[in-house]
Amino acid sequence: MDSCVIPLRHGGLSLIQTTDFFYPLVEDPYMMGRIACANVLSDLYAMGITECDNMLMLLSVSQKMNEKEREVVMPLMMKGFRDAAEEGGTSVTGGQTVMNPWIIVGGVATVVCQPNDFIMPDSAVPGDVLVLTKPLGTQVAVNAHQWMDIPEKWNKIKLVITKEEVEQAYQEAMLNMATLNRTAAALMHKFNAHAATDITGFGIIGHARNLAKQQRNDVAFVIHNLPIIAKMAAISKAGGNLFGLLQGTSSETSGGLLICLPREQAARFCAEMKASRSSSLGQEGGVGDGQQAWIIGIVEKGNRCARIIDKPRIIEVPYRGAVANTQEGNNNNASPPEPTG
């Protein structure tokens, strides 16, 4: 499971907590702090938990930074982390900071809840559908952004994408990674979700398999559609199937929730995600209002496994920076989405 659940000695309460820490993958320290916090909280959100009682921050300062760099970078990263925690309705009360060759940022999220506050991720049934709440492709976008400065890498992908598009995809990925999955967690209760997980380091297929293994019923997850940040599928192909994006193995950071929902609820789930206004980033920047969600597959009878069909539909998810107000390219309807690429 994404979080550990510990029965407490006090009246039916459970302690649920999770920890995550990693290394910076975007250049903006403030956004990196937000992403780290969103990534930690995401494990709680995957269990339908919307309130977090406490957060701790885990940091290491790089020895290789000079004093000036430290004074600029670390406070921004901490502010990003704290701002995201505040957006999640919680606060950071402690933590630990050390020196290290590399910067580390992460945290611990803890909540004490009653049984109906969380949804154990084990009750998918044949007939459910699979919904994903953020597009895939963050690893490809972040790497492509670095490759602009490395000619031998850039030469492999420059035929399919412009530098402007890489910059836009990178911004889109950063915005997605910094977005909390909290709205999705709340809607999991409203629409009777049967199980969920968040998509991170093992890619969508890795996490789908983990989730399938935990099910009480004999089910299999079959993924038909892959919503991917626009042009990232093309880059992946041009680079020789980079990171296995189309096989679902490309790592995501602070990815969306993969949720098993009753078929009749899924369309309304997606519609309410879209209608939500969850991120203060969106309020400030004019982007990020509402969150897309896609029906990407089905739950059928099977042997607790997961797979992507042979030729999945690639849903090209447009950069919101460009289409923030018109919401073009909206694919979050309940009928099988059409490929736009």
Place this chain on the structure above:
Amino acid sequence: MDSCVIPLRHGGLSLIQTTDFFYPLVEDPYMMGRIACANVLSDLYAMGITECDNMLMLLSVSQKMNEKEREVVMPLMMKGFRDAAEEGGTSVTGGQTVMNPWIIVGGVATVVCQPNDFIMPDSAVPGDVLVLTKPLGTQVAVNAHQWMDIPEKWNKIKLVITKEEVEQAYQEAMLNMATLNRTAAALMHKFNAHAATDITGFGIIGHARNLAKQQRNDVAFVIHNLPIIAKMAAISKAGGNLFGLLQGTSSETSGGLLICLPREQAARFCAEMKASRSSSLGQEGGVGDGQQAWIIGIVEKGNRCARIIDKPRIIEVPYRGAVANTQEGNNNNASPPEPTG
């Protein structure tokens, strides 16, 4: 405070948690795991909390280790951590592991408690005495052990200590660091402790000052005695006041608790510490049975500050490896201890 205390939404309960992580400082991976766990739990014990509901482990594997080294070292370190958690009556249910240039080991300890389960560290009164539950000098012992292989370092201290003594001091330091402060936490309740903290990176004077600042009454902490692992004071002097050991600034790792106790209770506290049998290390190895504690100072009226008197008594704490059964050099009585060095 050593831990954060969060009021919960459920019936008067509080969430208390703490995190610590650092780098290995002893060569034995199993003992390092135990020390890391003892160090994390110590923040709870300093609040008189004896039960921990959950632990997470934080690890990084060094890139510089080859596969064989990883396969040997990391499981031992994890086993040490888990064994110490088990000795503390808790277990490790999750965590995070990453790759890093350096090894990192640490954890998160969390408990949900009722108001009388913990002792807020703010109620010292003039007339209290200060008790310390482990000797000082771990940093000096660990460094001296490394200096045996560095001639220019070793030459500075070889007049005051033999290599055999350095080895014994190192073993003693390792055993102390791996010992849980759990017995002391339990006895804090029994003997009505008014405040406590654990001694770690800021040295005894740093943590005494932090504790003094948090007091509700106008108090000052005055330290008269410094219990130090035998010969470490001499090494510190020979090296030119190494680490400020005699000024109380030398870092400790997983040090003892510094506890403000009513004067009339302190002797019995020390006696019961000595009578306890708290460590499975002791059960296995024949050492570590019972734990010494020393009355090291007094609480007087003052301005929420702490100091060590001009010429503190140095209590030379003998190596238990050599005197495990005879308990020679026992200084844990309530009358002011005599210097033995």
